[in-house]
Amino acid sequence: MATSAQSAAFRALRTPAGRRLLDSIDPAEVDADPLGAATRLRRAAPAGAPDAEPGGGPDGEAGVPHADLVTAALTQARLRGRARAKFGDLAERMYFTPDGLEQATRRPVAEYRARRFAAGVAPDTLVGDLCCGIGADMLALAAEGLRVDGVDSDPFTAAVAEANAAALGLSGRVRVRRGDAALTAPGDYDAVFCDPARRGKRGRIFDPHAYSPPWGTAMDLAQGASAACVKAAPGIPHELVPDGASAEWISVDGDVKEAALWFGALYDVPRRATLLRGDGRSPATLTADPGLGAPPVAAPRRYLYEPDGAVIRAHLVAEAAAAVGGALLDPHIAYITSDRLVATPFARAYAVDDVLPFSLKRLRSVLRERGAGTVTIKKRGSAVDVEKLRRDLRPSGPGSVVVVLTRIGDRPICLLCSEVTASP
Ligand SMILES: C[S@@+](CC[C@H](N)C(=O)[O-])C[C@H]1O[C@@H](n2cnc3c(N)ncnc32)[C@H](O)[C@@H]1O
Incomplete structure (x- = not known):
């Protein structure tokens, strides 16, 4: 404050x-x-x-x-x-508070979501941005031609949001006031956007019921509007996504940034993963295929695929496996294996050069034989401490290798891989 x-x-x-x-x-x-x-x-x-x-x-x-x-x-x-x-x-024209900047949506995500929002509602729709912060989402919505009423409980943050609307020439479509989202009637707006605070005095808040406003209030606001979007942390449990909400996990350059829940007129499919690129290339979207059963399980094949985090969070690993004609190494772990090298935005491919039961001694000697001084370690379903392993391996030499630590059932294994790029 x-x-x-x-x-x-x-x-x-x-x-x-x-x-x-x-x-x-x-x-x-x-x-x-x-x-x-x-x-x-x-x-x-x-x-x-x-x-x-x-x-x-x-x-x-x-x-x-x-x-x-x-x-x-x-x-x-x-x-x-x-x-x-x-x-x-x-950024050179905008104003910030330290907390406001920390919590603000990065521009490619705010712009992508605003485009999706604007495509699903009438032009000139009045959106209530009921936790507007310094206004990153509010400004992106206004830049898409929507009218936005920004509301924030912190008066200084609201003043900064207003300054940003003026700085970007959007004051004509934006109004900002200090207020409590929980006391706002969603019916006062044509549509609602809500990005509850996920930081408190003691740092990051992981429990959605402790967000401000709490998850239940955000859901009431969204479900009381004819069109709405609520932003949440990517770790939001699937059980907290209400029926009738479309859940979208969004990553930028492979880092999962958020989950966005879409309601009412903005609902389309139950689940999707959207992969954005920092360089502005068009997003790649994977949606749930209701006809797809559990993916097959198979021993390691020629290639290993590591799905994008948004695909994993959206529970769309079976869809990603189907896209590369692949199978899972273990039914509970999101590593896909396939004999085919397929260009896909949804998973990164590695050529599998060797598969070993995990043992420090064995791994160290194999890396030494290969002269692998540059070792990238990845793990899923493995309890190994990666930093300690790296120290214990003491890699040296001109070569490079990707070491993937995982397990099949209760057998810890290690795949020695190299990066490959499939041409589209
Ligand atoms: C995650 S930030 C919003 C960030 C914004 N979407 C952006 O991209 O710039 C959440 C904001 O909600 C505000 N807030 C917290 N509780 C609120 C409430 N009950 N009513 C209105 N605003 C609230 C906080 O002051 C904070 O600025």
Whole structure:
């Protein structure tokens, strides 16, 4: 929660003088020499300020001491630097809070979801973004042409979201207010988006019932709207997905970022995995095939496939196995084996060079024989401590190998593999 002085300094930062100050800061300088940057800026009190002495006094803009304005500008400059990883170039025009940035949806995901949202509702739909944070999702929805009412329980965060709408030229389609999602009637909007807070004072919250607002409230809001989407952590248990919700697990470059639940007019299939690429290539989507039984199980074949995390979280490993004509090594473990090398976005392929029962001694001697100094270790269904194993192996030599630790039934095994790329 920001103090009133911080809120006043943030308001001052949005004035022309504040924006000039912020624009004059080179984030590289702030990273390299934070104290030097602060001293330089504090000395450079704005022209016309009543008190331009080092240390600052009122600067004539909203009555905020120059020193407070400098602190606010330095904070924003630092946050903008960090935000590039999520927002790319857009970060240079946006405003953040540390928590707001941490919890904000990264741009490729927000844009993908907003496109899907806009495709399923009428143009000009009024969406209630009932936990808008600093506004990453709200802005993406507005950029798709929807009207959005952002609501956040934290007044400073709401002020930052409003500033972002203005900074990106979206104020015409966005309104923001401080409010409690739990006290909001979903029927006040044509559609609802809700991304409950999954961080509290003591860090990340894993239990959805402890989200703010809690899972039950988010579900009531979504089910009370004619179209809705709720964002959750990728680990959301499938049992918490209500009937009538379409659950989508989304990864970016192989990292699973979230689960999105779609309701009402936005419902389509029960489960899907969507794989986004940071380079903006079009998403790949895998959906559940109700006609598909349990995948076959087989001993290791020529290739091993490691499904994308979104495929695994969405329980679509059988669909990924069918896509490569493959079988599972073990019915409970998400490694697929096949004699065919098939180009698929849904799993990464490795050529299997050797299969051994797991033993440190044996593995060390095989790696030594191969001169494998670069060892990538992957594991599923194995209790081995990977860092300790790496130290114990002491790999050296010019070669490289991918070591896959897993088990078949209760037999721990180890596959020595090399990366392959199937041409599409
Ligand atoms: C995960 S963040 C939203 C991030 C946002 N979707 C984005 O991408 O920028 C959740 C936000 O919900 C707000 N919040 C928590 N409980 C709330 C409630 N009961 N009503 C409204 N907002 C709430 C928090 O202040 C936080 O800013």
